[in-house]
Amino acid sequence: MVAVPVAGPAAHAAGVERLLASYRAIPATASVRLAKPTSNLFRARVKRNAPGLDTSGLTHVVAIDPEAHTADVAGMCTYETLVAATLPYGLSPLVVPQLKTITLGGAVTGLGIESASFRNGLPHESVLEMDVLTGTGELLTVSREQHSDLYRAFPNSYGTLGYSTRLRIELEPVTPFVALRHARFHSLAEMAAAMDRIIDTKGFDGVPVDYLDGVVFSADESYLCVGVRTSTPGPVSDYTGQDIYYRSIQHSTGLKEDRLTIHDYFWRWDTDWFWCSRSFGAQNPRVRRVWPRRYRRSSVYWKLVALDQRFGISDRIDKRKGRPPRERVVQDIEVPIEHCVEFLEWFLDTVPITPIWLCPLRLRDREGWPLYPIRPDHTYVNIGFWSSVPAGATEGATNRRIEKKVAELEGHKSLYSDSYYSREEFDELYGGETYKTVKKTYDPDSRLLDLYAKAVQRR
Numbered sequence: 001m002v003a004v005p006v007a008g009p010a011a012h013a014a015g016v017e018r019l020l021a022s023y024r025a026i027p028a029t030a031s032v033r034l035a036k037p038t039s040n041l042f043r044a045r046v047k048r049n050a051p052g053l054d055t056s057g058l059t060h061v062v063a064i065d066p067e068a069h070t071a072d073v074a075g076m077c078t079y080e081t082l083v084a085a086t087l088p089y090g091l092s093p094l095v096v097p098q099l100k101t102i103t104l105g106g107a108v109t110g111l112g113i114e115s116a117s118f119r120n121g122l123p124h125e126s127v128l129e130m131d132v133l134t135g136t137g138e139l140l141t142v143s144r145e146q147h148s149d150l151y152r153a154f155p156n157s158y159g160t161l162g163y164s165t166r167l168r169i170e171l172e173p174v175t176p177f178v179a180l181r182h183a184r185f186h187s188l189a190e191m192a193a194a195m196d197r198i199i200d201t202k203g204f205d206g207v208p209v210d211y212l213d214g215v216v217f218s219a220d221e222s223y224l225c226v227g228v229r230t231s232t233p234g235p236v237s238d239y240t241g242q243d244i245y246y247r248s249i250q251h252s253t254g255l256k257e258d259r260l261t262i263h264d265y266f267w268r269w270d271t272d273w274f275w276c277s278r279s280f281g282a283q284n285p286r287v288r289r290v291w292p293r294r295y296r297r298s299s300v301y302w303k304l305v306a307l308d309q310r311f312g313i314s315d316r317i318d319k320r321k322g323r324p325p326r327e328r329v330v331q332d333i334e335v336p337i338e339h340c341v342e343f344l345e346w347f348l349d350t351v352p353i354t355p356i357w358l359c360p361l362r363l364r365d366r367e368g369w370p371l372y373p374i375r376p377d378h379t380y381v382n383i384g385f386w387s388s389v390p391a392g393a394t395e396g397a398t399n400r401r402i403e404k405k406v407a408e409l410e411g412h413k414s415l416y417s418d419s420y421y422s423r424e425e426f427d428e429l430y431g432g433e434t435y436k437t438v439k440k441t442y443d444p445d446s447r448l449l450d451l452y453a454k455a456v457q458r459r
Helices: 010-024 077-090 105-108 150-154 188-201 262-264 276-280 285-290 298-310 312-320 337-350 398-406 423-429 432-442 451-453
Strands: 061-065 070-074 090-091 126-131 140-142 163-173 177-185 212-217 220-229 255-261 326-336 357-361 378-392
Touching: 010 061, 010 070, 010 090, 010 126, 061 077, 061 337, 070 077, 070 105, 077 090, 077 105, 077 262, 077 298, 090 212, 105 163, 126 150, 150 432, 177 188, 188 212, 188 337, 188 357, 212 337, 255 262, 276 298, 285 312, 326 337, 326 398, 337 357, 337 378, 337 398, 423 432
Parallel strands: none
Antiparallel strands: 061 070, 070 163, 090 163, 126 140, 126 163, 177 220, 177 255, 212 220, 212 357, 326 378, 357 378
16 A cells, blocks of 8 residues: 555645636536546436536545544545545544545445444544535535535435535544454344344444444355454455455354455455456456456446446347346445344345345434435444346336335435436435425526436436
8 A cells, every 4th residue: 555645735726726617617508517537326327518527636635634533635535545645644534435436525425334334324424524516606615513504415415416625524543454253144133133232232242343244145144244453463364366355254154254454454345346346257266367456446347337338238248148138236225224134035035136235324413414314323234236137027127126115114225326216205215305495505506417317317
């Protein structure tokens, strides 16, 4: 890992001015969007030839205060860059989403999650203040005290209320290593009960727990991955080479122990995009040996997916081989922990996708967030599943069934992928009147897309 120097206020001011100049260059009658070549979204992106906002000068860390445990970060700074800048101080963001190219601004406006979320909540809860470019072209500093309505509505707004140019976030101390214990369960109910105990006690076998996530391979094979920070030196595993992290979790019974550097722990899922690299052959030992290590990362897989979608390569191959069309089912949902087992059992019986990722969370902020209204002081479980299934008789048939089941279980789902809600359902789930009020206040001329239009409607 190479430390990343901070850019400083002058470089940041120049990046902001470049952004504002690009805003002024967009005709007043045109919609405002980011000129962004890449994305971590799985829903269709609209191809437009019109100029967009120039965020190329907003990819840096502005400043780090190691005594206050805070960092000022430009909105388009990736977590890979942010973590590289903070770790030399023995600090990290409170939540580090699992893919290197996720940006801090993206995780805040689009929600992010990871294995510290059972104690640290979601990334936007560590934001002390942020500068937001609104649809009117104003640059506002927002916080719990300033423009609090925009601050509260910003998470899950996906750029429809504005774009963050700078975020001041909390950091927490970390140690050089993470000791891992992978606990196997032969029952989903036992696994969920153990997860609930760990969250309630913040410990496992009498040891405080710093990180917690899990994987379901089948109804009788699931794991909780318990991480404990440690400064004790010793041998560590490396899952950026031939070994594959999610396969290392599996064992026949009891506990399996492992150790990673804190850097490699944060990015343990990135090398194989969780398990999705298998779609590209990257887990085939013969292919993996010749696939350069620097190209085994989520950003490369994203480019392969983009090429496939652009040219319809997979669809053409399936058609040529006489296989039926397929529906993309790439989703993260949250359900209250008491409904976790019911959803998993239903999913395993209904949708032919495994493995499944589990990540528990509890909000830190008791006031809540109106565009993603899950209950404070209550444990939820994020359940992630990313693959495809045979297409049904109607568009999005499986995704629609999942949406219905999640709603039945008092849950929510993230909006980074395909959604099929009616306008009424969407407004009820994602802030409805609150969103409309904030939208009218900070984007009265609708220069930015409406959230429903961006997340659901095909444009």
